Amino acid sequence: MKALLFTGVKEPLVYTDVDLPEHDDTFGLVRLRAAALNRRDYWITLGLYPDLRFPSILGSDGCGEYEGQEVVINPSVHWGNDPRFYSDDYFILGMAEDGTFAEQVAVRKKNIYPKPAHLTAEQAAALPLAGLTAYRVLFSRCQARANDKVLISGVGGGVALLACQFAIAIGAEVYVTSGSEEKIEKAVALGAKGGANYKSPESMKALQKRSGGFDVVIDSAGGDGFNQLLKMCRKGARIGVYGGTAGAWNGVSVPNVFFKQLSIYGSTMGADAEFGQMLDFVSEYEIVPVVDRVFDLKDGNEALQVMKTSRQFGKIVLRIANL
Template identity: 85%
Template sequence: MKALLFTGVKEPLVYTDVELPEPDESFGVVRLKAAALNRRDYWITLGLYPNLRFPSVLGSDGCGVYEGKEVVINPSIHWGDDPRFYSDDYFILGMVENGTFAEQVAVRKTKIYPKPEHLTAEQAAALPLAGLTAYRILFSRCQARAGDKVLISGIGGGVALLACQFAIAAGAEVWVTSGSPDKIDKAIAMGAKGGASYKNPDAMKQMGKAAGGFDVVIDSAGGKGFGQMLRLCRKGGRIGVYGGTAGSWEGVSVPNFFFKQLSIYGSTMGSDAEFGQMLDFVRTHRIVPVVGRVFDLKDGNEALQVMKESTQFGKVVLRISS
């Protein structure tokens, strides 16, 4: 079968023939129709993840056919029995086990779920990792509910967009930040109330005043802007953090934090139960993940370049003909 092979740090992925998977009976082989990229895949190619293995097939997200039915794959492996955090054996599909940037992938049968019927293969492939992350941080960790005012940073990425869609569907009022006015406008067209550039402190303050403060903040950046986002929180605000692309937190006022009774929740991925709940939520509310760009599998390096540039609005997806 054809696959994109990761053969070395900072090396292009190699589109080549590899052996078909021959797993034991606890695994099923999914014939893939589409796979989606995550920033994780880009970080791995730069060598920024531990326990790298060469050669290997990256890719955590996929939609395909198993036993004649369209399915999606849960990439969260060995979460464990405690819903609060993952086990010591936890990993994400696509490293250390071969992932979805191939015509076929072997996955545990317990990780194969029916595809939401209203989604295309490309849309469904965009859902698993980002959808699970967004669902857990928004609902399990930050307990977002109808009537909350929710601020989501870095709109345009897969998790941020799905968190936006989930929060709106749940009846929350959503505001967003981005360095791109165009991305803010697109989020407003999707149903967000408003937004501001994180590069403009005055605009951020004005947004906070217009909203009347925020009950929930969902952040993936950290860095210099984190303290400002905390200042925009209402009393009792909940802040969910699922990334730190801008580095360590800066400008955090400790008195502001404790006088407002704020809570900060770290979050990554989620349990099998949350994955099932996320799919049910998507079906009930007819959520459609935003797909920004679609490439053929053989053009995977072009897709990674788009991921590197962070210019896309929505998920970058690989179309697979197997």
């Protein structure tokens, strides 16, 4: 079969022929139709993850065919029985085990789920990792509900966009931040009430005044801007943190946390039950993940270069075959 091989840190992926995956009867062999990139894949190519293995096949998200059925793959492996936290054996598909940047992938049968019927293969491939992460941080951790005022930071990435779409679907009043006015406008077109450019203190202050503050804040950046998010919280607000791309929470005003009775929740990926719940939610509300652009599998390096720029609005998808 054809696959994109990761052969070394900061080396281009190699599009080549490889053997079909070996597997026992607890695994199913999924014939992939589409896969999606995540920031994780790019970071792995830079050597920013431990215990890298060469050669290997990256890719956590995939949609394809298994036993005549259209399916999606849960990339969250060995979460365990505690819904609060993953087990010591936990990992994400695509490192340590070979992933979805290939024509076929061996997946544990319990991680294979029916594809939401209203989605194309490319849309469905954009869903698993980002959808699971967004669902857990928004609902399981922050308990978002109708009429909450919700702020999603860094809209444009896969998780932030799906969190935005999920919150809009339940009737929350959603606002976004971005360093791009164009991305804010696109989020408003999806149903957000408005947004602010996080590079502009005046824009952020105007958003706080307009909204009256937020019940739920979903953030993946951290860094110096985190203190501004705390200032924008209402009393009793819930803050969900699923990343830290901007680094440490420098200059955080701790009194903002305890005087306002704020709750800060860390979150990453999700349990098997949450993956099933997320798919049911997507089907019920007919959520369609935003796909920025689609590349053929052989052009995976070009797709990674687009991700490097962070200019995309939505997911970058690799087309493997047509359903």
